[in-house]
Amino acid sequence: MKLLCVDSEPVYREIISLCAESVGAKVKSVDCFDEAISAFSDFAPDIVILDVIIKGGSGIDLVKQMKTMSGNRFVPIIFLASQTSDAVMGSCFQCGADDFIPKPFSEILFNIRLKTHMRHVELIKEMYRKNKALTYYQTMIEREHEMAHHVLDHIQTRSERNSEYVAITRLSAASFNGDLALVKTRSDGARLAFVGDFTGHGLPASIGALPVMQAFFDAVDDLVDINKLAERINRILISVLPDYMFCAGYLVLVDPNGKILYWGGGMPNAFIRRSTGELDYLRSNHMPLGILPVREFEADLQNDKLDTGDTLIIMSDGVLELKNTSEEMLGSDRVEVIINASYAEKSLITAQKIAERKLAEYQGESIQLDDITLLALRSTCLQ
Amino acid sequence: MSISVTVNEEKDLVIINIIGSFDFSLFNDFREAYSSLTSTYKSYVVDMSMVEYLDSAALGMLLSMRNAIELDSTIRLEGANDFIKNILMISRFDKRFDIQ
Numbered sequence: 403m404k405l406l407c408v409d410s411e412p413v414y415r416e417i418i419s420l421c422a423e424s425v426g427a428k429v430k431s432v433d434c435f436d437e438a439i440s441a442f443s444d445f446a447p448d449i450v451i452l453d454v455i456i457k458g459g460s461g462i463d464l465v466k467q468m469k470t471m472s473g474n475r476f477v478p479i480i481f482l483a484s485q486t487s488d489a490v491m492g493s494c495f496q497c498g499a500d501d502f503i504p505k506p507f508s509e510i511l512f513n514i515r516l517k518t519h520m521r522h523v524e525l526i527k528e529m530y531r532k533n534k535a536l537t538y539y540q541t542m543i544e545r546e547h548e549m550a551h552h553v554l555d556h557i558q559t560r561s562e563r564n565s566e567y568v569a570i571t572r573l574s575a576a577s578f579n580g581d582l583a584l585v586k587t588r589s590d591g592a593r594l595a596f597v598g599d600f601t602g603h604g605l606p607a608s609i610g611a612l613p614v615m616q617a618f619f620d621a622v623d624d625l626v627d628i629n630k631l632a633e634r635i636n637r638i639l640i641s642v643l644p645d646y647m648f649c650a651g652y653l654v655l656v657d658p659n660g661k662i663l664y665w666g667g668g669m670p671n672a673f674i675r676r677s678t679g680e681l682d683y684l685r686s687n688h689m690p691l692g693i694l695p696v697r698e699f700e701a702d703l704q705n706d707k708l709d710t711g712d713t714l715i716i717m718s719d720g721v722l723e724l725k726n727t728s729e730e731m732l733g734s735d736r737v738e739v740i741i742n743a744s745y746a747e748k749s750l751i752t753a754q755k756i757a758e759r760k761l762a763e764y765q766g767e768s769i770q771l772d773d774i775t776l777l778a779l780r781s782t783c784l785q
Numbered sequence: 786m787s788i789s790v791t792v793n794e795e796k797d798l799v800i801i802n803i804i805g806s807f808d809f810s811l812f813n814d815f816r817e818a819y820s821s822l823t824s825t826y827k828s829y830v831v832d833m834s835m836v837e838y839l840d841s842a843a844l845g846m847l848l849s850m851r852n853a854i855e856l857d858s859t860i861r862l863e864g865a866n867d868f869i870k871n872i873l874m875i876s877r878f879d880k881r882f883d884i885q
Contacts, residue, residue: 602845670875689880
């Protein structure tokens with residue numbers, strides 16, 4: 403800790419130096435304005451002690467200059483002066499000084515005050531150091547999230563384009579949380595869909611997504627049954643991911659007649675909006691993928707039917723947990739209202755846009771915390 | 786501290802109490818809570834009556850705990866509010882934990 407002492411009287415310079423050295427400070431003493439300025443920049447003190455009256459200028463002006471010179475650096479400046487009128491003390495603090503000790507001073511009190519200021523300097527230095535480290539890590543994580551997004555976006559490009567049969571909306575949050583939505587029509591005309599939600603954020607989540615994508619598209623090419631695909635993805639994730647990571651998801655196969663076969667694990671209910679306006683549910687009744695060892699994995703499927711005009715809607719929990727400006731989560735009741743109103747529309751592409759708009763309206767100006775994935779499927783084109 | 790651990794040797798029981806948000810920020814502390822115990826116990830309780838929110842990272846942390854603790858010891862998840870209980874049930878944690 404370096405201390406600069408500015409005093410025109412040699413006796414004070416000596417006492418102050420002795421005191422400051424006794425509490426562990428390295429001291430430089432000067433006796434006039436100009437020397438104080440050059441010492442401030444060359445010696446770079448952590449604390450300055452000065453008098454109001456100095457040879458070659460005023461202490462008030464000196465403080466102003468030093469405060470400007472120190473910029474973002476916190477350097478406490480302490481007046482040690484015999485002029486103790488309210489007016490003098492007032493102008494000392496006004497020009498930016500941090501403390502005022504009247505002369506003559508008690509050494510004990512002076513040392514205590516000095517130690518307090520030294521402690522503040524230490525704390526602030528520590529804060530700067532931590533802040534710097536945090537900024538570094540934050541930047542690094544932002545880059546990692548960007549990369550994860552990039553990887554996921556690349557996977558996503560292999561999925562089927564939006565049409566009157568398939569509509570996928572993905573809205574990425576600032577902090578990426580690993581949603582994945584894939585749809586592909588097989589050679590037999592059946593459409594395979596996967597909506598997944600990985601635990602964790604950023605890069606770790608996208609690492610699991612890569613092999614899942616590969617398994618998905620292989621299954622499309624080879625017409626693999628979805629119970630086999632569920633088993634395969636589970637096995638992959640068990641081997642790739644650590645035990646605290648998994649992937650909730652729906653695997654859905656819709657055949658050309660609208661027959662639905664699905665496997666669901668760890669996901670909120672999905673919906674079928676009937677052409678009549680009624681809502682039916684797809685329920686995920688399994689543990690998420692990547693948890694249960696192969697011998698315990700349950701691959702039993704459920705089924706349903708997608709008739710003309712019906713829409714199957716799968717969403718990640720980011721939709722349910724979307725918050726409005728008063729921090730209220732969207733929740734399943736409001737989701738059902740939005741679904742019912744939006745997918746009454748004959749064109750699926752338009753319906754999807756309506757749903758997106760309604761979600762955006764609910765969200766208003768609030769910040770989206772999670773990724774949002776909304777997948778809609780129809781077995782027939784209504785237009 | 787948002788995690789506290791109470792050991793009851795007589796009942797062969799450990800209670801891990803979590804307060805506030807049960808999320809990724811507790812990753813190390815939560816693992817420490819059960820792995821730093823010097824011996825193993827018959828039953829473990831994760832008291833969540835003071836937990837307001839739980840994310841999927843917390844589910845992963847619970848699974849990790851389940852893997853770390855001997856199979857014949859039980860882990861009871863206690864006092865979860867409806868929101869959290871719903872999350873636990875959606876992910877079928879009843880297959881691995883005793884949910885009260």
